[in-house]
Amino acid sequence: MSEPVRIAVLGAASEFARRRMLPAFAASHEVTLAAVASRDPGRAAETAAEYGCRAFGSYADLLADDTVEAVYLPLPCGLHARWARDALLAGKHVLVEKPVAMSGPEAAELSALARERGLALTENVLFVHHxxxxxxxxxxxxxxxxxxxxxxxxxxxxxxxxxxxxxxxxxxxxxxxxxxxxxxxxxxxxxxxxxxxxxxxxxxxxxxxxxxxxxxxxxxxxxxxxxxxxxxxxxxxxxxxxxxxxxxxxxxxxxxxxxxxxxxxxxxxxxxxxxxxxxxxxDDQVDNAVTAFAEAVRTAAHPDPEILRQAELLQEISRAGSG
CATH class of the missing domain: 3.30.360.10 (Dihydrodipicolinate Reductase; domain 2)
Structure with a gap:
């Protein structure tokens, strides 16, 4: 049996992450919640204490930690691409809330970076796992x-x-x-x-x-x-x-x-x-999604091509809707 993937969370403000994803990580046999980072050290410490993991007061400090294999990014949409890029450059597998990026070129860049480094890049679209x-x-x-x-x-x-x-x-x-x-x-x-x-x-x-x-x-x-x-x-x-x-x-x-x-x-x-x-x-789509991400990490699966197709289509819709 494979060892659980050591995953950390960048950002402790998301209500969805606290309600659905962190409990799923804690309950899963496929991952171990290793750390939580927040720009609010008090919130990081409080969340980490609840799950018995380490707290970081800086995203960059967490990404520099060699014991962390993967990160989950439940940040505001406008910050997804930046921190996904930094995580991949730090050698971490990435599970990021949707959308991965707010443009097709950004999504293409991130997908290419993940492939080049042999890292999983997964968009946390849960319903496809039901x-x-x-x-x-x-x-x-x-x-x-x-x-x-x-x-x-x-x-x-x-x-x-x-x-x-x-x-x-x-x-x-x-x-x-x-x-x-x-x-x-x-x-x-x-x-x-x-x-x-x-x-x-x-x-x-x-x-x-x-x-x-x-x-x-x-x-x-x-x-x-x-x-x-x-x-x-x-x-x-x-x-x-x-x-x-x-x-x-x-x-x-x-x-x-x-x-x-x-x-x-x-x-x-x-x-x-x-x-x-x-x-x-x-069916438990959250648990299924966590398991699928762990498998992507272990197999160094290439990014799902739907990530790029979705980003391009969202960008087209955005432009047409504001025109």
């Missing part, structure tokens, strides 16, 4: 809804407090970079895997007084008559779903992107005027 999506795609490819004609993916969440980093442009805020990543990755991973997608058009909107986009949508051409409609937002009622529309029916997955480990998913198949709800097994 078994419900393989089941849904299997029904579609086996003809349950006839010929696939369109794909609709939506991820919208309620508004957060005004001081939230998602509303700060200097830190990479905005709906596209926070919630838009999910339908974009769904399009790449679930609707057109291995195929190129062409952006037809995009719109982005801001709420009153906002300095970043708080909602948007994009229309993509998947070729062979496949249309993809993506919707995202930070100022909405909660919705997390996607639908395959075919010539003979439609198939929908709800709670698609952030289901808890005990959630019992189902696929809803509509065909011939009848609705069939197909129950699926619960």
């Amino acid at each position: 078994s419900q999506h393989r089941a849904a795609l299997r029904y579609v490819t086996e003809g349950a809804i006839g010929r696939l004609q369109s794909f609709e993916a939506t991820y919208t969440v309620p508004r957060r407090p005004a001081f939230d980093i998602r509303y700060q442009p200097a830190l990479g805020g905005g709906a596209l970079w926070d919630t838009g990543v999910y339908p974009v990755r769904a399009a790449l991973h679930l609707a057109a895997p291995g195929h190129s997608l062409r952006l037809v058009g995009a719109v982005a909107r801001r709420g009153p007084g906002d300095t970043v986009d708080t909602s948007g949508s994009a229309l993509l051409d998947g070729g062979n008559g496949l249309a993809l409609q993506l919707t995202y937002g930070l100022d909405h009622s909660y919705r997390s779903s996607y639908t395959y529309q075919g010539s003979e029916g439609r198939l929908t997955v709800d709670r698609a992107y952030t289901p808890p480990a005990d959630h019992l998913p189902e696929v809803r198949l509509e065909r011939g005027g009848e609705v069939t709800r197909i129950p699926l097994a619960a």
Whole structure:
């Protein structure tokens, strides 16, 4: 049995990291939480004490530590590329929150750097590790809804407090970079895997007084008559779903992107005027993602090509939406 990967966390401010990722690291047999770094030494010490690991008051000091094999970066979007680059240059494998970078060239640079140094670079998109999506795609490819004609993916969440980093442009805020990543990755991973997608058009909107986009949508051409409609937002009622529309029916997955480990998913198949709800097994996408990252570290796996395709597509949507 392989030794657990010694992973450290750069940044202790992320509520998501404290709620989902740190407990997953602590519970996993595949990784060992070795250290936490924060620019707030008190917060670093408090978090490290909770998990019985070391605390660093500097990101650079942690990256210089030879006992750390890998780092997890739950920083604001605008800081991902910088610290992922520094971590790779320091010889660390990298698990970084989405998006890895806010432009295609940055993502390409990071992917090339990881390949050159034989290091894993993994974007922490959790939902792709949940078994419900393989089941849904299997029904579609086996003809349950006839010929696939369109794909609709939506991820919208309620508004957060005004001081939230998602509303700060200097830190990479905005709906596209926070919630838009999910339908974009769904399009790449679930609707057109291995195929190129062409952006037809995009719109982005801001709420009153906002300095970043708080909602948007994009229309993509998947070729062979496949249309993809993506919707995202930070100022909405909660919705997390996607639908395959075919010539003979439609198939929908709800709670698609952030289901808890005990959630019992189902696929809803509509065909011939009848609705069939197909129950699926619960799955822990967070634990699966941690295990997949550990395997990528051990095998020095090349970066997922979807990282680059996603970064390029997000950049195109951003430009079109602001035009």
